[in-house]
């Protein structure tokens with residue numbers, strides 16, 4: 544599947560077919576849409592200057608700023624999307640990449656459903672630092688947290704220092720849930736990153752709900768079954784409206 548195959552209908556301007564992501568029909572809603580069925584917390588991390596703020600701004604506000612304004616601490620965004628008949632609200636914490644604030648942002652890792660780790664395809668060091676970001680994430684977040692690896696600034700192809708195949712292989716080795724290249728400047732795949740985030744988190748939520756319904760306590764290991772169901776419930780509840788963030 545190509546990176547942006549799933550929103551092809553939209554990019555081709557074909558309004559007669561519904562936009563699809565995975566098995567869901569989707570519609571991106573306005574940033575200030577107030578009702579929602581499910582809410583998930585997402586953090587955006589990565590080295591300073593890789594384009595975390597620009598990528599998030601492009602996806603949500605459809606804007607791009609050539610000037611560099613370093614994020615201080617964090618910036619908060621919401622991305623609302625309807626998947627079939629459910630409204631999903633993504634609460635997005637765009638963090639600063641500067642080393643000075645690194646200990647501060649580990650506080651944001653708690654209760655994160657998904658981390659988007661960004662590097663710039665034209666600066667090898669930012670890719671090499673992914674290992675450090677993954678380590679930080681795994682030390683401070685739940686082991687269930689999903690991880691996306693995003694190579695930004697793909698418009699700077701002639702300055703490329705990180706091969707797509709290399710990053711893709713690295714992502715596979717490290718069990719990331721999605722690898723994609725994007726450009727906050729041209730908008731390529733910027734919004735798709737967040738659409739895919741909503742899809743994967745909703746899939747995961749449904750999986751837990753199905754397990755909760757189908758799981759029958761085994762009489763011989765009733766204690767274990769109870770514990771397992773409690774764990775599933777805790778995981779699912781963590782992601783629902785009341786308990787997620």
Ligand code: GTP
Nearest residue numbers: 591592593594595596597609611614640696727728
């Ligand atoms: P910190 O806040 O320091 O962590 O940086 P950041 O990762 O949020 O980077 P930011 O979004 O502020 O972008 C840094 C610089 O890169 C700015 O000058 C942007 O204009 C530029 N930039 C961001 N994304 C792209 C992109 O996709 N292509 C190009 N060519 N430039 C980009």
